[in-house]
Amino acid sequence: MVQITGVQDKKLTAIFDPPDEAALPEEALARAASLLEQADGLLITTGAGMGVDSGLPDFRGTQGFWRAYPALAKARLSFEEIANPQHFRDDPRLAWGFYGHRLRLYRETMPHAGYAILQRLAAHMAEGCFVFTSNVDGQFQKAGFDVRHICEVHGSIHHLQCSEPCASQVPAIWPADGFSPDVDEASCRLLNDLPRCPACAGIARPNILMFGDGAWSDERSAAQHARLDAWRQRVERLLVIELGAGLAVPTVRWFGESLGVPLIRINLRDHEVGSSQAVSLPMGAAAALAAIEARMSA
Secondary structure (H helix, E strand, O other), X not given: OEEEEEOHHHOEEEEEXXXXXXXXXXXXXXXXXXXXXXXXXXXXXXXXXXXHHHOOOOOXXXXXXXXXXXXXXXXXXXXXXXXXXOHHHXXXXXXXXXXXXXXXXXXXXXXXXXXXHHHHHHHOOOOOEEEEEOOOOOHHHXXXXXXXXXXXXXXXXXXXXXXXXXXXOOOOEEEOXXXXXXXXXXXXXXXXXXXXXXXXXXXXXXXXXXOOOOOOOOHHHHHHHHHHHHHHHHOOOEEEEEEOOOOOOOHXXXXXXXXXXXXXXXXXXXXXXXXXXXXXXOOOHHHHHXXXXXXXXX
């Protein structure tokens, strides 16, 4: 069980009830610890479930999404419908109400203890670790991971691009640091000025791959992927540890499975594995990582 409590500066922290030791999957945990000891490079692949222990919503199911955004529930807009670039053309204040709220939430949220455990698990490996994530929240950067070893396959909410990528725009992608959204949560609408493209003054949008998105600028993510490919070439005994990657958007799961290397899958719900090289842990990210680390220390 996870309880979320507010702390100073509006940041969030997670308080974990101690796991029931008798209920832990000991054999799987031991196998996971053994795989980590044998690897010389750790590929950390994550989906929305990784952020749940920090208090972030994973938008699992329409009802769960609408509980987080009641104004969108009233409008009967699902996550797939609001996360569409067309809204930045038709109703940009509604689009930025949703993404502005998320940007502010991610800025205020602190990474849970599992992020630090991952750094410690990879510290003894000759090639360290690389992150491949579908999350756009920037939590790995905030947790202190090397920014050169992070691949955000769906982009980042902390970067912006033009809603209608203009030919003269340089750079095509820029940091969102100068934008502080003021959102009316009751209506899910942006109250302050819309962010603008520095080249054409058109409305800016997050540099995130949305549903039905033909205008996403992928240069930043492509460069990250190239660095990941170069890193993988140096690793002789690669291990994938997958955390909170679901089946609704299976990009992360497919990528890890396609590499044909040992895999540790940590997922409370979608934990099934189809390979003898894979280990399944039906647990939350923070609890599973703590349990693995404890067994390695022992």
